[in-house]
Amino acid sequence: MNPKVIILKLNSDSCNLCCDYCYENKKNFSTKNNEKIIAINFIEKLLNNFSQNQNVKFILHGGEPLLSPFEYLEELFTYFRFLTQNRNVTVGIQTNGTIISPKLINLFRSNSEILRSIGISIDGPIELHDSVRKNKSGEGSWMRINSFVNEIRKNTDLGINAICVISKMNINYPEKILDALINDMKIKNISLNPCFLLESNGIDSFSIRPLEYFGFLQRAFKYVCKKNLLSNIKINPFYNQFNSFLGNPPSVCLWAFPNKCNSFITVYPDGSIYPCDEWSRNDKTMFFNLKDNLPPEDQLSLYDFNQDNYVNDKYKMMINLCSECKFVRDCGGGCFSIRSYWYENDIQMYNEYCDYRIKYIKYLKPLFVDATKN
Ligand code: SF4
Ligand code: SF4
Numbered sequence: 547m548n549p550k551v552i553i554l555k556l557n558s559d560s561c562n563l564c565c566d567y568c569y570e571n572k573k574n575f576s577t578k579n580n581e582k583i584i585a586i587n588f589i590e591k592l593l594n595n596f597s598q599n600q601n602v603k604f605i606l607h608g609g610e611p612l613l614s615p616f617e618y619l620e621e622l623f624t625y626f627r628f629l630t631q632n633r634n635v636t637v638g639i640q641t642n643g644t645i646i647s648p649k650l651i652n653l654f655r656s657n658s659e660i661l662r663s664i665g666i667s668i669d670g671p672i673e674l675h676d677s678v679r680k681n682k683s684g685e686g687s688w689m690r691i692n693s694f695v696n697e698i699r700k701n702t703d704l705g706i707n708a709i710c711v712i713s714k715m716n717i718n719y720p721e722k723i724l725d726a727l728i729n730d731m732k733i734k735n736i737s738l739n740p741c742f743l744l745e746s747n748g749i750d751s752f753s754i755r756p757l758e759y760f761g762f763l764q765r766a767f768k769y770v771c772k773k774n775l776l777s778n779i780k781i782n783p784f785y786n787q788f789n790s791f792l793g794n795p796p797s798v799c800l801w802a803f804p805n806k807c808n809s810f811i812t813v814y815p816d817g818s819i820y821p822c823d824e825w826s827r828n829d830k831t832m833f834f835n836l837k838d839n840l841p842p843e844d845q846l847s848l849y850d851f852n853q854d855n856y857v858n859d860k861y862k863m864m865i866n867l868c869s870e871c872k873f874v875r876d877c878g879g880g881c882f883s884i885r886s887y888w889y890e891n892d893i894q895m896y897n898e899y900c901d902y903r904i905k906y907i908k909y910l911k912p913l914f915v916d917a918t919k920n
Contacts, residue, residue, distance in 0.1 A: 548805075549601035549636070552592070553812040553823055557582050557609035562644060566678045567713050567741050567752035583618050584815050586625050588836045592813065593629070601634040607823070609810075612645040616653075623657045630660060640665045640709070642679070643691040651701045663705035663735070664698065666691060671726035674716040678752070682884045695731055711760055713741035713752045720766035728779055737782040738766060742884050755893070756902035764909060771913075784910070790876055791914050801878035804865045807857070821857050824883040830856040862885035876911065877903045 560582060577652070604626060612619075629635045637657070643666035654661060667856035670676040676686020698704055708727050710716075710802060716723060720738075727733045741751035748856035754762075770776055773907070776784070782798070790801040799806040799822070825831045852900055864882040868874045869890075879885075880903055888896035 549603040549634070550596060551603045551605060551810045552589075553607050553810065554584050554589075554611075554825070555607055555609070555812060555814045556584060556611040556614045557815075560609040560613060561642065562610055562681060564680065564682050566680075566715075567711065567743065567750075582815055583614055584813055585817075586621065588813065588817050589625070591689065591836050592811070592819070598632055602629070602636075604637045605636070606637065606639045606641075608640075610642050610645065611639060611642050613648065616647075616649055619650075619653060621659075624655060625855075626660055627657065627741075635660055638663060638665060640667075641694075642667050642687065643694040644681075644687050645744070646694045647698050651697060653697070654702050654704055658703060660901055661704065663707055665707040665709050666695065667711065668708045668727060668731070668733075669710055669713070670716050670719060670723035671730070674719060674726075678711075678713060678715050687692045692731070695733075702739060705733040705735060707731055707737065709737050709739060711739055711741050711752060712759060714754060715752065717754050717758055717762050720762055721769045724766060724769055724773075724775070724781075728775060734778065735780045738763070742881075756898045760902040760905050760909075763906060767910065767913070773811045776917075787876075787906075787910055788914055790878055791911060796878060800880055803868060803874055803877075803879045806879065807861055807882050822883065824881055825857060826883075826887070863889070871900070873907055875906050876907045 559740075596602070603622050606619075623637070637660045639661070641664060654664075667679065668688075669679055671859055672688040674685065675691075676690045679687050681687060695706060698706060708731070710723060710727065718760055723738075724736075727736050740756075742756070742758040742759075743750040763783070766781075770779075770781060770784065775781065783800070786796050786798050786801050790796055796802050799809065807821055807825075811833075812820040812823045813836075814820070814827075818826055819833045819836060820831055823831070861882055864879060864886055867885075868877070868879040871877070880899060885896060885899055888899060
């Protein structure tokens with residue numbers, strides 16, 4: 547059974563950095579009443595809605611999750627370990643990679659059975675990364691991330707995944723980005739994710755357009771082939787796209803069709819429950835609040851995409867639109883949140899998104915077929 551992915555917004559929108567393109571602090575929410583952590587009984591209440599054999603993956607997210615009080619993180623991991631008595635539980639952390647201490651290292655080590663890897667946001671070499679990922683005084687964060695990576699490597703067996711956001715600031719430098727992550731930082735698992743800002747119709751000064759992203763991916767793929775990197779480095783979106791060509795179950799929702807958004811649930815410290823955090827956060831997208839006493843069956847049906855509500859309507863609409871497309875098997879439908887936003891607010895961007903998906907498949911598939919012949 548596929549795991550439910552539960553994104554825990556520890557600290558909600560609080561962060562020690564203020565990256566130029568950050569969407570967390572643009573969401574229609576501010577941390578109220580000092581609700582910065584998620585009460586463990588909220589998580590218990592949420593899990594009561596799932597069958598005992600439902601596997602669960604928790605992602606500690608934020609803001610910056612490692613800003614949470616250390617005692618709270620300890621308590622959370624103790625609770626996760628307790629849960630493993632009855633169900634399969636894994637944990638991931640998505641961090642900006644600037645906060646590390648011997649206590650945190652020990653916590654990671656002592657939970658290595660459930661915590662296998664850590665995702666760190668790195669936007670390329672120091673000059674590109676620091677131009678966007680800065681602290682509140684405007685200082686770049688790359689040097690601290692480099693120390694974080696070294697500490698994790700020296701003291702733990704945790705895998706390191708680099709999450710690199712492709713924005714206007716670094717889109718012209720795919721080769722430099724890959725060199726920095728692979729050669730300088732020795733990272734073997736990389737995601738090159740586009741910065742498509744929803745609130746600004748995709749033309750925000752940091753956001754890129756879908757076809758610009760396609761151009762970036764073409765250059766990145768050429769470089770990866772030239773340097774013969776595909777066999778020992780997992781680089782996404784290529785790795786997952788190849789899996790999709792092979793007909794293997796994708797590990798990322800963007801290539802899964804039709805079941806995608808309904809594997810994800812986001813929990814905020816005030817107990818509110820939303821779909822995947824790519825959906826914007828507002829009254830329409832909220833499923834329910836764990837403080838409310840809805841019977842478990844009713845709660846479950848709200849986020850299981852069976853009922854009529856705003857997100858489910860968009861989700862079904864996207865499934866219908868993709869069902870008529872001859873590229874759906876290879877494409878997987880992309881991100882439903884981004885597409886449904888553009889479908890309603892900017893049809894040109896919506897069409898350009900599909901254009902990029904189709905061009906990308908047409909570009910990559912023959913290269914993939916050639917490579918698998920040899
Ligand atoms: S909204 Fe996008 S990123 Fe989130 S689960 Fe759906 S397809 Fe995946
Ligand atoms: S190209 Fe567009 S319509 Fe076709 S499957 Fe992909 S996202 Fe859906």
